Amino acid sequence: MFSLSQLANTYQQFHDTSGIKGAPIELYAPVNYIMSLGGKRARPVLCLAANDMFNGDLQQALPLAYAIELFHNFTLVHDDIMDQAPLRRGQHTVHKEYGTARAILSGDVMMIHVYEYFKHLPDAAYRQVISVFNKAAIEVCEGQQMDMNFEDRQTVSLNEYLQMISYKTAVLLGASLQIGAIAAGASLTDQQLLYKVGVDTGVAFQIQDDILDSFGDEASFGKSIGGDIRQNKKTCLLIRALELATGDDKAQLESYITNNDIDPEEKVAAVKQLYLKLKVVDAAEAMRLEYHKGALDALHSLSLSADKIEPLENYINSLLQRQV
Amino acid sequence: MFSLSQLANTYQQFHDTSGIKGAPIELYAPVNYIMSLGGKRARPVLCLAANDMFNGDLQQALPLAYAIELFHNFTLVHDDIMDQAPLRRGQHTVHKEYGTARAILSGDVMMIHVYEYFKHLPDAAYRQVISVFNKAAIEVCEGQQMDMNFEDRQTVSLNEYLQMISYKTAVLLGASLQIGAIAAGASLTDQQLLYKVGVDTGVAFQIQDDILDSFGDEASFGKSIGGDIRQNKKTCLLIRALELATGDDKAQLESYITNNDIDPEEKVAAVKQLYLKLKVVDAAEAMRLEYHKGALDALHSLSLSADKIEPLENYINSLLQRQV
Incomplete structure (x- = not known):
């Protein structure tokens, strides 16, 4: 087994050398910008930790961890447009740096690229990972919409609030762990x-x-x-x-x-x-x-x-x- | 074999009864709005025609045709924001009708739902369809960026123009036919x-x-x-x-x-x-x-x-x- 700091370091190395290469540069520069802004990398670390607990192959899990981080960053790019946020981690948000049109489109292409990082999985795991990922990804969008709805409402119940934060934030942490476990055959x-x-x-x-x-x-x-x-x-x-x-x-x-x-x-x-x-x-x-x-x-x-x-x-x- | 008008009618019936049901309504109303605006449905018809030529099962091909139409409409929603277009098929564009934030987010959830319509395929076809779809979807984004780049440039060569229209428009027609053919075992x-x-x-x-x-x-x-x-x-x-x-x-x-x-x-x-x-x-x-x-x-x-x-x-x- 690896320690969590070993997993975090290995992930960060993979992350830093995995920028999406493609043309035109105007589409991919914003992708690599947001991906290089840093952050705790909690989702990839959770994915790798779950994989390692069940004796999974780290090399096979790394692209999955990256895919989840790519999705998470895609949501940040689009959420920042919706929230009209100027700053993210002390730097310009993507739409402030590159304009709204490029921020929308770069986010879209990130979302599609996510599925490319599942391709190496064997058939059964491939299907299960996409299924778990898709459910969480859809719920993240639904949670973001609930959050926007709450701004316009007078009252929100505690249960509604709990569902919103569960969808908007928590299910992706759950999916990160489950996807790591699927790849390890749990x-x-x-x-x-x-x-x-x-x-x-x-x-x-x-x-x-x-x-x-x-x-x-x-x-x-x-x-x-x-x-x-x-x-x-x-x-x-x-x-x-x-x-x-x-x-x-x-x-x-x-x-x-x-x-x-x-x-x-x-x-x-x-x-x-x-x-x-x-x-x-x-x-x-x-x-x-x-x-x-x-x-x-x-x-x-x-x-x-x-x-x-x-x-x-x-x-x-x-x-x-x-x-x- | 079915005639093309039979395929078009069968598709339209499937389309009209396949609205994505989900909550919150604020997220899914824009999805069903854009999907109901009409259009030639060229991509679904191409998908079904290719499937039928190789004696494919129409019932298995219909969700694939719908997925491609869903993706196409997602690109319309986001492109209309980027182009600041007020009208689409004589009606308000989604962002004019529901605001930019909801148009971005509804587009995102459409994109994720696309993959849900591939799930019924057997393993080999499932992988091939996602692979062909993803390549085209990524190229559609790249083509849209090229098109935006051209606006800011003094000169564009004919070859650059042909690559742009190929990516932005044509590859998805190719993928529609290929996906229909994959499902039929061509x-x-x-x-x-x-x-x-x-x-x-x-x-x-x-x-x-x-x-x-x-x-x-x-x-x-x-x-x-x-x-x-x-x-x-x-x-x-x-x-x-x-x-x-x-x-x-x-x-x-x-x-x-x-x-x-x-x-x-x-x-x-x-x-x-x-x-x-x-x-x-x-x-x-x-x-x-x-x-x-x-x-x-x-x-x-x-x-x-x-x-x-x-x-x-x-x-x-x-x-x-x-x-x-």
């Missing part, structure tokens, strides 16, 4: 357990992200604190607060959401106070722990010895223990 | 001949479209005449004219291209006169006939009797004999 039961490990980890991560966006440490979180509150984003904190608040608290919360004249810093501080008073941070933290536990329980149900599970367990714990 | 030689039939037909069709845009009959062509000339579009006529013109003709042609103050109707009339004087219409017509002949020669090289070939031959001739 049983369907083990594949499905790993899928659940990924989905629960993804949901827990997103809940944590909601908490950190309001209560994190700016330096370690890597973006400015309070952005979700300033934009009235329907996070699990706001959804729960709107459900729980009564009387003056409710009136105050609603006035902060609807009144655009309030000083942003005053708004962030006041809404955070309300969140603490209503104990929605505690509730979110409990929910985060529940999903974290769900992931670990599924992991420990795999037909594998503890030493095989340990690296992935450590990785999940490191993802989910960013300091609040 | 030999690789026959598959490749049919691919050439489609590509040559597509190139001939596009050259014809360039001629009709300047010299067609407005009523039968279906759009206003002279649009390419007004927009300085680098058609095979303009490219050839810029190569052939000398002296005053060259100066006049270049002034029409660079001078935005000229009355559009005067410009269209004068450039058409120059095209006739330089005999570029005759040259384009000769090129169109050459590709038309290439398609028919490849068709007659198939390992099939004349009666099997006849319906597709008639269809190609009908596509390529729109009146100038």
Whole structure:
């Protein structure tokens, strides 16, 4: 078995030497630009870790890991156009750098190229990987649409929120693990357990992200604190607060959401106070722990010895223990 | 064997009852909107005709024909955003009707759904179809980028133009025929001949479209005449004219291209006169006939009797004999 840092290093080497070569350059330069912007590479590492747990062939798994990262980056390119985001990882987004038309088209060609990286698989695995990938990819689009819908809605239920983050973010982590496991010949039961490990980890991560966006440490979180509150984003904190608040608290919360004249810093501080008073941070933290536990329980149900599970367990714990 | 009108009718029935059902509705309404706007359905008909020539199972070929039409419509949705086109087939384009964000995302989910319609194929055909489809789909994106590049360039060679229209338009016609043939178990030689039939037909069709845009009959062509000339579009006529013109003709042609103050109707009339004087219409017509002949020669090289070939031959001739 490889350690996770070995897998991460091997992946990064493969990534850095796997730029898509093609013409015209105007189409492929944006592809290689977004792929070189960096990031945690969590999805490829999960794919390789799952593959390695079941004694898969690393060389066969690397193109699959790359395909998933290519898909993830395609979604970033198109999402950034939809969100009109100017920056991604401190650099220009693709549409800012190359214009919207090229960003759309480069994203499209990335999406098609994804399937090219599955070709080396034997027949049964080829079919299963495309099936698992396609389901997740469709759900990612559906999750993005749900997220856009939420912006226009007055209220969103916690269940709707959980489905949205599951589709938009978590299912691709599940698919990353399952695809790695398929390539290694794992049983369907083990594949499905790993899928659940990924989905629960993804949901827990997103809940944590909601908490950190309001209560994190700016330096370690890597973006400015309070952005979700300033934009009235329907996070699990706001959804729960709107459900729980009564009387003056409710009136105050609603006035902060609807009144655009309030000083942003005053708004962030006041809404955070309300969140603490209503104990929605505690509730979110409990929910985060529940999903974290769900992931670990599924992991420990795999037909594998503890030493095989340990690296992935450590990785999940490191993802989910960013300091609040 | 079925007649082409039987295949077209059967396809349209399948098409009309195959809308993608999914949630959220905001994501799938634009998909079903563009798919219901109509069109010739040339690609699905070609796919079914090729399948039927080799005694394929119509029920197995219908989802493949639908997948290709789905892909084609996905490219229309995204191309219309890139071209900022307000109308498509007399109706709002998807981004005009639903906004750019939903048009991008709906296009993306169409693209992923394409692969779902290949799933029923047996292993070998499944792989071959995805391989042929992916190559064409990637080339369609590359062709669209070439087309966008040409707008910013001073000169384009005839060979560059032919590669662009081949990629942007023709390869998908070739792939439609080849995919139908794969599903019917045709030999690789026959598959490749049919691919050439489609590509040559597509190139001939596009050259014809360039001629009709300047010299067609407005009523039968279906759009206003002279649009390419007004927009300085680098058609095979303009490219050839810029190569052939000398002296005053060259100066006049270049002034029409660079001078935005000229009355559009005067410009269209004068450039058409120059095209006739330089005999570029005759040259384009000769090129169109050459590709038309290439398609028919490849068709007659198939390992099939004349009666099997006849319906597709008639269809190609009908596509390529729109009146100038």
